Amino acid sequence: MITGHTQLFGIIANPVAQVRTPQVLNTIFDRRGLDAVLVPMQVDTEALPKAFEAFRGFNNMGGFIVTVPHKTAALNLCDEVSMAARDIGAVNTVRREASGRLVGDMFDGRGFVQGLIAEGRDPAGRRVLLVGAGGAAAAIGYALAEAGVRSLTIANRTRAKAEDLAARIDHFFPAVKVDSADANPQGYDLIINSTSLGMRAGDELPFPADLLEPGQLVAEIIMKPRRTQIMDIAMKRGCMVHEGSHMLTHQAELMVNYMLGQEYGVRL
């Protein structure tokens, strides 16, 4: 029951009808016994800075989620963001502090890592090949380094982008070996497809799947289709596979913790 006491949260997107964040986060609020509600806010690009400006004066607001197409713009509208979020170039969760300050961070990558851990596939200590060097790859790369992988190798069609991302992550996490290479899966424990290849029938493969070795773990971030072509091939070759949906499912708890000002580290 929503009353005048209920704390307000939002999901900002455009369009917003397709988001599942209200169902997922309101279920978490219920389960935790919180008097809080998250509502959809379809905010156009022009209104985004105005929304941030207004929310500083919304004293019963706890925070909000930001998604397509606003994740990049949100970065510069916060009063403070994590160094990783600044380097990734995107924010997807904003906490509103009691003073009105808006503090942002990025949980896409941490959600992915949390999903691995929840499925018993903790990436700590593993040798990881991350295929792709776009926004999703950046978020996942930082989160993997934060989670303590043994090595992180980034492969991308445009090699310079892979080198650049590897150098940036390496700068933040000197204890992790970060480099770039071709998309050859041989010798890795975990291979992650962070490209959009596999969403559409007829897409080329993101990496040469005939080189996969039994016992390797192949992870997707694509949610539709649930089983991509690379997952099919991986299973036939004796690999384990990890669905894209885990990333979203496990991100939600982290986002809630962050907005409530609670501990939100990868290992909850």
Next chain:
Amino acid sequence: MITGHTQLFGIIANPVAQVRTPQVLNTIFDRRGLDAVLVPMQVDTEALPKAFEAFRGFNNMGGFIVTVPHKTAALNLCDEVSMAARDIGAVNTVRREASGRLVGDMFDGRGFVQGLIAEGRDPAGRRVLLVGAGGAAAAIGYALAEAGVRSLTIANRTRAKAEDLAARIDHFFPAVKVDSADANPQGYDLIINSTSLGMRAGDELPFPADLLEPGQLVAEIIMKPRRTQIMDIAMKRGCMVHEGSHMLTHQAELMVNYMLGQEYGVRL
């Protein structure tokens, strides 16, 4: 269940914890089978213009209720307001049109009139004495004239304020006889206390209750206490009485209709 499809409504107030609008309006949404939710927004005075500015770009927002202390300021933040709202000097309900335009109106007085009608006490054709000439009196006075009372007499301790309000209402509703007089209840069908006298024990009476006549209707807008001293005296003298709570209860349906762009006249 709130989803990405749910239409967003708000109640803007400061503080907001005490408002009952979320319970009342969400119950109406449910009863009408609407996929809509109203949430509390505790907005401080400085943020109010920013909230209006932002909401123009909130494409899934249907509208919002405005209450203390923002009803006066809201008037000048709308893109359009009714002539009555402008003259009353306050807005308490804002509809967001598909273009983003914010259109405001005032329903306090209409809620009062609707409450009378719902209780079988239609003021149309009645001779009315309205005691008080403040914001509440103005809203009620316009709504009574709109509802087609036979005459409306305004009584106020500062007589000039009563004369001014009477002249303004008379200008809008030339068919209704509107004037000012002393707070003498003799000869009226309906006497309304729109002052705050009666909220506190020991308040003086808003008008000389010993002049009330059997069969007259005495109406309050005070909600706490539910039975004011003037109501007690009126009942002892054989008058009918009308509680302050009816005003709020019956205003809610009008507000919902208005925000949805439906007919919201006094006679639904």
